[in-house]
Structure formats: C-alpha cells, structure tokens
Amino acid sequence: MTSDTTPAQLEQALATADAAAPAFAASEPAVRAGWIRAAADALDAAADELVPIAMRESSLPQARLTGEVARSTGQLRMFADALEEGSLLEVIIDTADAQAKPVPRPDLRRVLVPVGPVLVFAASNFPFAFSVCGGDTASALAAGCPVIVKAHPGHPELSARTAEVMIEALKAAGAPDGTFGLIAGFDVGVTALKDPRITAAGFTGSVPAGKALHEIAVTRPEPIPFYGELGSLNPVFVTQAAIDARGKDIATGYVGSFTLGVGQFCTKPGLLFLPAGHGLQDQLVEAVGGVAEAPMLNDRIKDGFSSGLDRLEKIDGVRVWSSGPATLLQTTVAELLARRDEILEECFGPVSIVVEYSSLDELRAAVEAFEGNLTATLHAEDADADLARQLLPLLTARAGRVLWNGWPTGVAVSWAQHHGGPFPSTVGSIHTSVGVTAARRFQRPVAYQDAPDAVLPDVLKDSNPAGISRRVNGTVTTGEVSR
Amino acid sequence: MTSDTTPAQLEQALATADAAAPAFAASEPAVRAGWIRAAADALDAAADELVPIAMRESSLPQARLTGEVARSTGQLRMFADALEEGSLLEVIIDTADAQAKPVPRPDLRRVLVPVGPVLVFAASNFPFAFSVCGGDTASALAAGCPVIVKAHPGHPELSARTAEVMIEALKAAGAPDGTFGLIAGFDVGVTALKDPRITAAGFTGSVPAGKALHEIAVTRPEPIPFYGELGSLNPVFVTQAAIDARGKDIATGYVGSFTLGVGQFCTKPGLLFLPAGHGLQDQLVEAVGGVAEAPMLNDRIKDGFSSGLDRLEKIDGVRVWSSGPATLLQTTVAELLARRDEILEECFGPVSIVVEYSSLDELRAAVEAFEGNLTATLHAEDADADLARQLLPLLTARAGRVLWNGWPTGVAVSWAQHHGGPFPSTVGSIHTSVGVTAARRFQRPVAYQDAPDAVLPDVLKDSNPAGISRRVNGTVTTGEVSR
Missing domain, CATH: 3.40.605.10 (Aldehyde Dehydrogenase; Chain A, domain 1)
Structure with a gap:
C-alpha cells in the first residue's frame, strides 16, 4: 500500500x-x-x-x-x-x-x-x-x-x-x-x-x-x-544519596536510556535532575560521546529533531555539554522555572537535559513544574525513604508510571502495566x-436483569461452563451460581 | 441557596x-x-x-x-x-x-x-x-x-x-x-x-x-x-406467548411503570411493542384511566411535557387511546418506521406509546430502529427461547441494561448494576x-515499577496489611506477595 x-x-x-x-x-x-x-x-x-x-x-x-x-x-x-x-x-x-x-x-x-x-x-x-x-x-x-x-x-x-x-x-x-x-x-x-x-x-x-x-x-x-x-518528557529525579551510592551507573544508565532507539521512544527521559555538585559531568559527556551515529526513522522526524534541538540550544540558561550523534544539555532548576514552557517542550530524538537543583525545595519545585507525563522516575536510596514518601505522591499526581531506580524506556507487557498519564501525555x-x-x-x-439461564x-450462566473468574455477590470466584 | x-x-x-x-x-x-x-x-x-x-x-x-x-x-x-x-x-x-x-x-x-x-x-x-x-x-x-x-x-x-x-x-x-x-x-x-x-x-x-x-x-x-x-426511550418488546400467558399482568405492569413518579424517570418505558391482535386495549385504557392526577416536578418540566405530548398526538399515524393524568398513544411498526425520528423522540412525563407489530420481521425491524438506550426489555416465555436468542444480541447492541419479564423503572444499586448505554442515552x-x-x-x-515496600x-505492599483482594500474577488473591 x-x-x-x-x-x-x-x-x-x-x-x-x-x-x-x-x-x-x-x-x-x-x-x-x-x-x-x-x-x-x-x-x-x-x-x-x-x-x-x-x-x-x-x-x-x-x-x-x-x-x-x-x-x-x-x-x-x-x-x-x-x-x-x-x-x-x-x-x-x-x-x-x-x-x-x-x-x-x-x-x-x-x-x-x-x-x-x-x-x-x-x-x-x-x-x-x-x-x-x-x-x-x-x-x-x-x-x-x-x-x-x-x-x-x-x-x-x-x-x-x-x-x-x-x-x-x-x-x-x-x-x-x-x-x-x-x-x-x-x-x-x-x-x-x-x-x-x-x-x-x-x-x-x-x-x-x-x-x-x-x-x-x-x-x-x-x-x-x-x-x-x-507526548511525554519523562523526568528523572536523583537524590544525593543515590549519586553517592551509584553515580557512575546512573550516568551511563541515563545516557543509554535517552539514546536508545535514537531517542525515538515516547518514554525517553527528557530531563535528569541532579543535585548541584554531582560531579558526573565528565562521566555523562564521555558516555554521550560514545553514542554511535544512527539514522532516524524518517526525514520528517529528522527535520523535527533538528529544529527542536536548535530551539533548545538557543534558550537562555541552557548550555550544551556535548553534541554529536546525541546531545546533552544542562541548566538549573532556577533557570528552568524561569523559562518553563520553553524548556519543558518535548524534543523527539537523542537529546536530554541535565537540570541541577541546589536544595530539596528546588527539587520539589521542579517536580511540581511538570504537567502530565507517561512516566516519572526517582533514583534514591533506603536512607531517602522520608524524602521518597514526600515526592512519590507528587510524582503519582503527574505520571501514569512511577519508577524506582530504573529507566523509563521499555514498557513491559503484563496485567499490571499502565501506559498512560495525565494530559497532555494522553487524552x-x-x-x-x-x-x-x-x-x-x-x-x-451490559447488565442482564432477571434473564433465565437459557x-x-x-x-453469565449459573453453571459457569468455562470456569472463568466472576465476581458473584461481591466475591471473586470460579464457582457455580445458585439462584 | x-x-x-x-x-x-x-x-x-x-x-x-x-x-x-x-x-x-x-x-x-x-x-x-x-x-x-x-x-x-x-x-x-x-x-x-x-x-x-x-x-x-x-x-x-x-x-x-x-x-x-x-x-x-x-x-x-x-x-x-x-x-x-x-x-x-x-x-x-x-x-x-x-x-x-x-x-x-x-x-x-x-x-x-x-x-x-x-x-x-x-x-x-x-x-x-x-x-x-x-x-x-x-x-x-x-x-x-x-x-x-x-x-x-x-x-x-x-x-x-x-x-x-x-x-x-x-x-x-x-x-x-x-x-x-x-x-x-x-x-x-x-x-x-x-x-x-x-x-x-x-x-x-x-x-x-x-x-x-x-x-x-x-x-x-x-x-x-x-x-x-x-435521555432514553426504554422500549419494551412483548411476544405473543407472553401475551397468552400473562397479558393482563403485562398491561397493568406497563402502565404502572410508565406512570411511576409521574413518568419522570430516565428509565420510563416510552414504547410497548405488542403483537397485533393482542386484545389488551381495554385493559390498558382502564389501567391508564385509573392513574391519579399528580403534580410534575416543576413548571419547566410540565411545560415541556405539555408541548411534547401535543407534538406526539399530532403525528400522522399516532392515535390517542386514553388521555387524562396519563396518556396512552398507539401506532404500528409500519407507521413508526415511516416517521421514525418524530415518534422516537423522548417525551419526559406520563405518556407512552403502544406499537403493534404484525410479524416477527416487523418486531426485529422495530428493535433495529432504535439508537442507544439505557434499557431494553423483552417479555417472553420459555417457548420463545429461540426468538429470544435472536433478539437479545440486537437489544444488547442498543442498551446498557437488558431486562427479562420486568420493567425498567427502578435501578438496583449493587456491584453488577450498569446504568448507561450507547449514545445518545449517554456520552x-x-x-x-x-x-x-x-x-x-x-x-x-498508576503503576509503580520496582518500588521498594517501604x-x-x-x-500495594507485599504483606497486604489490609487483606484486600488483589490480582497477583494474573490471579485474584488476598494473600501476601513474595518478591
């Protein structure tokens, strides 16, 4: 066709x-x-x-x-x-x-x-x-x-x-x-x-x-x-404790996720929030530099990425940390909040933005800056449990899937999966x-009222011939029904 | 207020x-x-x-x-x-x-x-x-x-x-x-x-x-x-066998249902399909004549009913069988199909239309004339099982609740209830x-991915502290989860 x-x-x-x-x-x-x-x-x-x-x-x-x-x-x-x-x-x-x-x-x-x-x-x-x-x-x-x-x-x-x-x-x-x-x-x-x-x-x-x-x-x-x-930005938030415990793994995992499939995933992590002084810039730049050139899906998407990237790079307060087959940008929460609509516009392709926060208040403000997303991710350690319990409800209010110490690309197909999220990530x-x-x-x-088995x-028959799970008078059962 | x-x-x-x-x-x-x-x-x-x-x-x-x-x-x-x-x-x-x-x-x-x-x-x-x-x-x-x-x-x-x-x-x-x-x-x-x-x-x-x-x-x-x-018309379809078995009960049950609450129910049966030669006209007219005068909810609804009734009574092929506190009209399937949009426009209040069919083909054509409804009702006997199995899928396609030998007014509040239906009965x-x-x-x-119990x-915790029903790896259980 x-x-x-x-x-x-x-x-x-x-x-x-x-x-x-x-x-x-x-x-x-x-x-x-x-x-x-x-x-x-x-x-x-x-x-x-x-x-x-x-x-x-x-x-x-x-x-x-x-x-x-x-x-x-x-x-x-x-x-x-x-x-x-x-x-x-x-x-x-x-x-x-x-x-x-x-x-x-x-x-x-x-x-x-x-x-x-x-x-x-x-x-x-x-x-x-x-x-x-x-x-x-x-x-x-x-x-x-x-x-x-x-x-x-x-x-x-x-x-x-x-x-x-x-x-x-x-x-x-x-x-x-x-x-x-x-x-x-x-x-x-x-x-x-x-x-x-x-x-x-x-x-x-x-x-x-x-x-x-x-x-x-x-x-x-x-x-x-x-x-x-x-569309979705799929922000990732990282605590200091997580940096201390596994900063290098986070850097390489993040670059792997946002460049997977040439960044052409609806679950691509578009922003990575790191504590100021994280010390991962070199690690991140090195990982991005190792990404091989690969063609995008088609010319329309390639052109859209090219102009989107150009737009992002020109935003005041956004700096280029690495460019090439994949691009890594950097800004701060203060700058993001000042130019929220510009920075929080999805760019489909191999680009992502590291956003540095200088306090837990800034981290919380960053979370609250987001509209609906398919996913939101928190990298934290056991010691962050109190902070996590504060942040998770905010993430839950803004995303359909909330990940812990993982990466949003890759959507498992199973009973419990939810791939959706508040507007504008879905209608x-x-x-x-x-x-x-x-x-x-x-x-x-459809509800049948007083219909005979025949x-x-x-x-829906009393005898449940296929033995399927049914909620009968409030309880799930595979048994027969007696009238 | x-x-x-x-x-x-x-x-x-x-x-x-x-x-x-x-x-x-x-x-x-x-x-x-x-x-x-x-x-x-x-x-x-x-x-x-x-x-x-x-x-x-x-x-x-x-x-x-x-x-x-x-x-x-x-x-x-x-x-x-x-x-x-x-x-x-x-x-x-x-x-x-x-x-x-x-x-x-x-x-x-x-x-x-x-x-x-x-x-x-x-x-x-x-x-x-x-x-x-x-x-x-x-x-x-x-x-x-x-x-x-x-x-x-x-x-x-x-x-x-x-x-x-x-x-x-x-x-x-x-x-x-x-x-x-x-x-x-x-x-x-x-x-x-x-x-x-x-x-x-x-x-x-x-x-x-x-x-x-x-x-x-x-x-x-x-x-x-x-x-x-x-809005909803809530048609009721009656077989000859049902008339033979309990015609008088059907007549009085129907009048009771369409005049309940002065006909101001969204589930009021607006049309009753009877086989030609049903012999229930006197019974129906007598029952309608026994309905007491009662005030409607408010003047706006009363005025709307009055003009809607006036409109219905003037449609070619629609005859008045009884008027007073409640009104019973009559027509035939052939006439209904000829003026479908006019006859199948809801009139909120104590009026309903008996529609006579002369063959099973006409009965089926009548069912198929309907758009979405909250309810559809079939009055039939065990001997009608084959006919019922033909009609029920057609009713199911057009209604959210399908009743057998009952009346649609009265909506039970329970787990299995469905009060809704295809457009225009609901959006x-x-x-x-x-x-x-x-x-x-x-x-x-919201789906949480790899989040720790804490x-x-x-x-969602492994231990299921409240003992609620949960689907775990495909099976509903109140038990604990082991990771």
Whole structure:
C-alpha cells in the first residue's frame, strides 16, 4: 500500500468491518482467542520476511525489530489468554435478594461487550508494537471489535504486508471477513474517524495531531471515545544519596536510556535532575560521546529533531555539554522555572537535559513544574525513604508510571502495566494503551436483569461452563451460581 | 441557596476543593470509607428535616422521597464498603520475572488513584439519588476526589440543606476542608466546568444540555472526561406467548411503570411493542384511566411535557387511546418506521406509546430502529427461547441494561448494576453512573515499577496489611506477595 486508500476502498473497509461486528462480538471467548493466536503465529512465521522490510523503511536495526515482533505477538497472546481465562470480560453477578432494602433486588449479571468497529492510528516509532499489529489492535480484537488500522506513512510496505499476514491468518482460522482492515492516507483517516460506523479510536503520535483528531472524534454528531497517547518528557529525579551510592551507573544508565532507539521512544527521559555538585559531568559527556551515529526513522522526524534541538540550544540558561550523534544539555532548576514552557517542550530524538537543583525545595519545585507525563522516575536510596514518601505522591499526581531506580524506556507487557498519564501525555488518562486493561477502552458493560439461564451468554450462566473468574455477590470466584 | 453563587464564592469552592485533593487522595481507604459513612449517617439522621423540603420543592410524595434517602445513603455505604474491601482500587501486581521473554519483566504494581476535583451537575427528578448526595457524588468521594455539586434549580433549598449536612458530617469526621462543596447558577456551572482545577464532570439531564456541556468539557485547553446521562426511550418488546400467558399482568405492569413518579424517570418505558391482535386495549385504557392526577416536578418540566405530548398526538399515524393524568398513544411498526425520528423522540412525563407489530420481521425491524438506550426489555416465555436468542444480541447492541419479564423503572444499586448505554442515552457509554464500577469514572491507574515496600502505598505492599483482594500474577488473591 504505497498510495492513499480510495473512497471506494474505504467504504468497503468500513462496510465489511460493520458487517463483521455482530458475528465477531458473538464469538465465544475461547474461539476468538484462537483467532488472535492464529494471527500471532502467522506474524511470528512471517518475521523473517517482515523484519527486513521494517529495517528498510524505519532504519531501525534487526535485533530491535526482531524483538519487537516477539513483543507484539506475545502481546496478542496475552490478550487471548486473558480473554479465554475470562477476566477480560469482567463478569459481575449479583443474585436476586428479596430482602434487600429499601427495595428487593433483581438478579443482575454484567459483562463487558465490544463497542463496535475501532479505528487505530498507527505510530512510526514502533513499526510493530504500536503499529498495524500493536497494542491498540490486539486489545480491540480481544474485546471483540473489528479493527481498521490507518497505516503510518513511515512504513507503508510493512503496514500492507503485516495486514495481509493478519487478514489471511484470521480468515484461515475462521474469523468473519472484515475483522481486520488497513487504510492509508491522512484525509482517509479523518474521513474514517467521522464515519458513524466507527465507534472508538486509538492513536499514538504527536500532540498537535492527537489534539486535532481528538476534537474531531468528540465533536462528531455521535461523539466517540478517542484514546490518544501524545507526548511525554519523562523526568528523572536523583537524590544525593543515590549519586553517592551509584553515580557512575546512573550516568551511563541515563545516557543509554535517552539514546536508545535514537531517542525515538515516547518514554525517553527528557530531563535528569541532579543535585548541584554531582560531579558526573565528565562521566555523562564521555558516555554521550560514545553514542554511535544512527539514522532516524524518517526525514520528517529528522527535520523535527533538528529544529527542536536548535530551539533548545538557543534558550537562555541552557548550555550544551556535548553534541554529536546525541546531545546533552544542562541548566538549573532556577533557570528552568524561569523559562518553563520553553524548556519543558518535548524534543523527539537523542537529546536530554541535565537540570541541577541546589536544595530539596528546588527539587520539589521542579517536580511540581511538570504537567502530565507517561512516566516519572526517582533514583534514591533506603536512607531517602522520608524524602521518597514526600515526592512519590507528587510524582503519582503527574505520571501514569512511577519508577524506582530504573529507566523509563521499555514498557513491559503484563496485567499490571499502565501506559498512560495525565494530559497532555494522553487524552483519556483513565485508560492505558499497554497491559490487559487496555481492552476496556473498547468494551462497554451490559447488565442482564432477571434473564433465565437459557438465553444468557455462556459466561453469565449459573453453571459457569468455562470456569472463568466472576465476581458473584461481591466475591471473586470460579464457582457455580445458585439462584 | 436561592441565588447564584458569586464569582468569589465559586473561586472559594474551587480553591478549597483543589487544596483538599492531595490530602483526600492520600487518605487510607478505611479512613475515607469512615468519612463517607459519616455523611450517610448524618443524612439518615436529617431525613425527617430533608424530606419535607424535598416534598415542597419537587412535589414528589413522602414515601417515595423517604425511600430515596435510604437508597442514597445505602449507596454511599456500598461505595464505602467496596473501598474498604479494596476492590474499588483494582490493585494488580505482577512480580519481577527475570526469565520473561523477549525481555525481563520488572515488578509492577498498579492501583487506581483519584483524578482530582469532580464537578457534578445534579438532576431534578431524583432530589436525593441523582442530586447533591447521589451516585456521582458517592462514587467520586469513594474514588478520593473532592466534589463540587452544581445544584439543580428545581430544589434549591433542599440542595443547600443537604450540602450543609454533608459538609458538617465530613468535617466532624475529619475529612479535609473542601472535600465537598455546592454551587448554584447555570453560568456558574459552565465557568466551573471550564476551570483547570476541575478534572472530570458527571451530568444527568436533557440531551441538549448534556451535549452542550459535553462539548465544553472535551474542547477545553485541557480536555476532561464528561459523563452525561442524557435521555432514553426504554422500549419494551412483548411476544405473543407472553401475551397468552400473562397479558393482563403485562398491561397493568406497563402502565404502572410508565406512570411511576409521574413518568419522570430516565428509565420510563416510552414504547410497548405488542403483537397485533393482542386484545389488551381495554385493559390498558382502564389501567391508564385509573392513574391519579399528580403534580410534575416543576413548571419547566410540565411545560415541556405539555408541548411534547401535543407534538406526539399530532403525528400522522399516532392515535390517542386514553388521555387524562396519563396518556396512552398507539401506532404500528409500519407507521413508526415511516416517521421514525418524530415518534422516537423522548417525551419526559406520563405518556407512552403502544406499537403493534404484525410479524416477527416487523418486531426485529422495530428493535433495529432504535439508537442507544439505557434499557431494553423483552417479555417472553420459555417457548420463545429461540426468538429470544435472536433478539437479545440486537437489544444488547442498543442498551446498557437488558431486562427479562420486568420493567425498567427502578435501578438496583449493587456491584453488577450498569446504568448507561450507547449514545445518545449517554456520552461515555463504557461507564456507568450506578453500581460500584461507577467510581472508575473518577480514577486513573498508576503503576509503580520496582518500588521498594517501604515507599509503596499500604494497598500495594507485599504483606497486604489490609487483606484486600488483589490480582497477583494474573490471579485474584488476598494473600501476601513474595518478591
């Protein structure tokens, strides 16, 4: 797919997704899980073909892309497992209670059902894990929603071939035609977003694009939820005790994290707060100097980085400590607070800023200078426990993931993961785009009142034939229900 | 409070709510639960004072309002219980796994935290249960969010007195100043909705007002979630077998439901689909004729009902079967499909329409004519199981609660309840305004990565000191965690 989807092709994609929705929604969880696993298996089998295309189109190295395929297919299987295990459906059953006050209570059985066809705007920086076969797609399919991906123009051939592999695998496994589709073109994506057959959208990309698409989604005649992951600075705060204990490891770990993938991660640490007199400048500069030249994803991102870097370097009070394939800048908290909006503007690419604080008050003020972020990190020692207990609530108020003595790049795919954060890091901060609960973005509850077993979906029947986890009268159990 | 909140008072309300937010968020679940129970106890103790004010301002009868107080305070206690029991916090823990593929997994511990101060737009038709001390307030407080209620002008004195009782009780119990506040005035509510200190809003009311406020909330410089319950037709579909088995009960049950509370329920059944030749006209007309005259909530609603009724009665193909204190209209599916938008426009008050279908194809077409609703009801017999299995997925696609052989008025407050539905019945169809999961509207997840026990919130500590339910490595348990 190297050209835009035509209007006729778009109509075909929307119509088949819409037509597929009822059958896909009605599929038994274990059957749907099987379809998703079939797609994962097919992607794994096609990795040797897909990775070279991704290398050519994204300039990312083979090892990284091979790992990304494994991460993406592992993610598909995680959602399939959670679907089959049943927790993804969040069944809640309250049996009838004739004695309930102030009025008798009926039998109520709640389950999450799919919202309908979902539109996914793919990102460029993870050609697999946040693109055609990424987390938005995996979570929406697990929820039971047909998916249409709007391909990112950064990797058109990979997008087309990935979609073909998935469509073939889903079809061969028995999923309804229209369960998955791909479209391309900026205007085509906007047209799709406005279409009444689209019931929700996921997006990973820039703040301006995300804001514009969000406004379209929520001001349609029928507003739909728009889950956008936009941008993040991912500040890292380091105590003196941590410097004393492992200053050199922090310096090298930080440089490794902000230059990973040529700094093209949404979780790249953009600022490192160090106590004045940390003594790590030489260590940091040496580490940055050792970073090898590597191509960025595409010319648009390269140009954006170049102008963003130029802007940052010209801010009063910002000094260049090292430049080259990666750039390290330096400033102080006092200067940051004086030019907050300028310094706290994300620059996507291999640049980061060391910010020196001269007191704990300045450290706290620095934390409070931030708006919403995907992550915030604290490097501290056991002796800092009191300070940590003061800072963690401030970090929690500003970030979706709070790390201790780690680095924010690398987002584990698991039940407990939360990849999201207060605005402007996302729109829709109560939802995640990674982890099992990401499926909730594409599910709405339905409660059945006093319905007999014979007509209920299997997951709600008294006998619990699949043995899934259900909350029954307030307690989670895999047991049967007696009326 | 009989006049609008002044700008200075509004600023005071917003500033104190904002100032209260960190301390209220940091309160231990059991402590916060105690504060909420104190508010419930104080409201129960004040019922004898509050109910007469509500009777005077809403024209609703004493028994109904007394029951509504009990429902509201029971709801507050339900949220307090779910908070103390811990499930409201949805803790998910994945311990570190050095062997995880493709990369080792860190220790991740996710918990839901409050979003911040919440603005609640109160409704008029439930002066307690959907007003100052209603479900939006209860769920937001349980989530740990300070609440500012924008009073409904239909019961200003009751709103002011209810708020006083709650504020005094919360203060006496030890909750932070600013945990709860009340404002009044249309423009004041809009100003508050635009304020950056407000982080989410709940609304129950009309479609036009809800749409307008929704647009303000989601197009702010920092968009916030807006949970609006707007309007619903709540269709009821009856099979021939059900008529044969219990036609008379259906007729009287239906009239009782659509005239309950002078038809001023968001779950009022607006249309009853009966098979042609049902033979229930006399029974229905007799039941409607027995409905006593009763005042509506206020003049605005009375005028709206009067003009809406006038509009309905003039639609071609709609016939008046009975008028008086309650009005019963009649039409056919063929006529409904020909004038769908006219007939399927909600009229809030004691009117409903019998719609006759002449075939199962017409019945199915009638179901498919509906957009989103809070509820949809099927009256059927065991012999209808095949038909029911065909219709239920269609109803599920269009409603948040699907009832079997019941009536939609009356919304049980329990874990499994879902009070919501596809647009236009709500904006935010993946959320509920009744039931324990309503708290999620005001909670966002935070995941702590590799944080030591000493700095984690108690609910995330290895030892699980409060013994709450937590999902640990995929399985729900109240046990300890070993790293």
